[in-house]
Amino acid sequence: MVDEWRSIETELEGISDERSELEDAFARVSDALYTLDADLRYTLVNDRARSLFDPFAEDAADESASPNESENAASESVTGRLESLFGDAHERAFERQRQLSVEVHDDGSDRWFEARCYPDTSGVTVLVADATERKRRKRELEEGNRRLRSIFEDAHDAILVGDENEIVAANPAASELLGVDRSEISGRSLKEFIHDDHDVPSAWETFLERGRLRGSFSLVRPDGTERIVEYNAVANVLPGTHLSILRDVTEARQREAELERQRERLAALDHVNGVVREINDAVVTGSTRAHLERVTCESLADSPSYEFAFIGDVDVKSESISHRVEAGIDGYVESIPLSTDSDDPSGRGPAGKAIRTRTIQVSNDVFADPDFEPWREDAREHGYESAAAIPITYDSALYGILGITSERRNAFTDEERDVVAQLGEILGHAIAALERKRVLLGDDLIELELVIDDAVAMFDGPDMTGHSIWFDRVVRTGDEQFLEYGRTAAETFPLLEEIVECVPHWDEVSVLQRSAGDVKFELAITSPPMFGVIDAYGGYVEAAAIHDGEYTTTVHFPTGTDVRAVMDELTEVYPSIRTVARRQISPSSKSLEQLQAKLAEALTDRQRTALEMAYYGGYFEWPRDNSGEEIAESMDVTAATFHEHLRAAQHKLITTILDDAETAGEDATDDR
Structure with missing residues (x-):
């Protein structure tokens, strides 16, 4: 038994040793x-x-x-x-x-x-x-990845991951920007969507060299639409893999461009208004037509909004345009082909169209306008992209053509086009005013005696055989509005009333005075073709009458008036009109000439109109043929305004006469 326990003990000791090890x-x-x-x-x-x-x-x-x-x-x-x-x-x-x-x-x-x-x-x-x-680090990483995925998926900007030749990942915003379904983006290259005008090889080389790059380019979608994008790219976020963030800035760039265009337009409008002020100043200071035209062109050319400007003469017969004034450039009109003939390519541009239509004509992109082809090389040489042609007109008269160029594309649009167009009207009105003043102040005049055969029959009027109507004075009362004062026999007046019903631009006739078988009348007229042409060329009707149905008139124009152009325009309206006589005349009285000159300088247009209407309307007769209220109504002003203009005109008239008389008396005393 003892031996057996020793054996077990030995085994346990061995086991104990193994367990210990x-x-x-x-x-x-x-x-x-x-x-x-x-x-x-x-x-x-x-x-x-x-x-x-x-x-x-x-x-x-x-x-x-x-x-x-x-x-x-x-x-x-x-x-x-x-x-x-x-x-x-x-x-x-x-x-x-x-x-x-x-x-x-x-x-x-x-x-x-x-x-x-x-x-x-x-x-x-x-x-x-x-x-x-x-686990904590894993959760943080997963949370970070979740945030990155959320940013990637929900970002408003397009995010692309890939290399030079292939996109491996794209977010929904990239699909929307590129105009391609998201499932179809992978495997394609961003280069497919970049506009040809962008230097991709140079940009790519710079990108790899620097490791990141910012910039912008035009992106073309498969449907052909273009978007402007700004990009921020980072190279090798993973070996050989790059990250690009694209932001669509099309609307922002368009807004910026529109704001810039608005600033340019406002600046241009300010410049044009400055030109208008200078024209008005030149008119007030009594400048000549040549000075007006020079001021206009120089003011436009000096403006940073425009490159150069010119004014050309128009010869309707030869269908040609010749040089008058230019600024910012030399010898321009003579160096380019210009015509008014619509069958000639050089007549299909802005200038030719403006002359034919008598309205402003523009080419806001001379390099895209097919009608501007004859002057395209000229535009490249002189650095302009827009051109405008403005007819210089007043009533029916054409005084020339004003040309303006600008380096800005689409320069003559909206308000700027409207304001520039007014330059032609303002300049035309100013030239006409100067021409009228030349008639009143000039030493010599051109006198035309004109006849329109069968004038009454032309409008299907009554038989005027044996009847006469005399027109003593024509007074302009407003734009296209005139009053004509005249007289006729009492038995002829009913025939005059019939003529008024037939002639479209004769509005109304009223009796001012009946005496001794005669009738003095006032005839209201709107847009009369003859008066409009005569007035536009700075002339005035000296006398007119209807005898046996024929209309005869004597007209005075300033020396130098293009009589042929006047007659061409009148013939277009009245084919049967003919010139009976043309002569050069001088005022008969030097003292009368001086008085008229002083009055022309002293009286405003409204004061002169009030004085003429009061005189020819019978306001100074006794008893009066027309009251102040009636004449004010004809002038389309209040009675108070009419009397104010009339009193001012009378004061200036009397002052001028008395000053002349006093001066004459002093001269006589000195002579003795």
């Missing part, structure tokens, strides 16, 4: 390690496992308990926690005889553990590692 080996393992036998009973637990899972490990041992009792209590606590956390894994690994890894959260310590179970037929060996920090 295993425990020493386990102690050297840094991870928590424990083993279970085939019945899944715990056989070994290393110190690391005890420190992780023994809640009493940090507390002092119970002094009343023996070391074995404390160790047993600690072991039960450890194995209890291990069983609660990993017991299911032990069973599954041993049953399947396959390595098994599990991650478990310990609610008590709020920590994550990873257990790797290594089974064999004798039991299970388990390694346990604290995975809390790794």
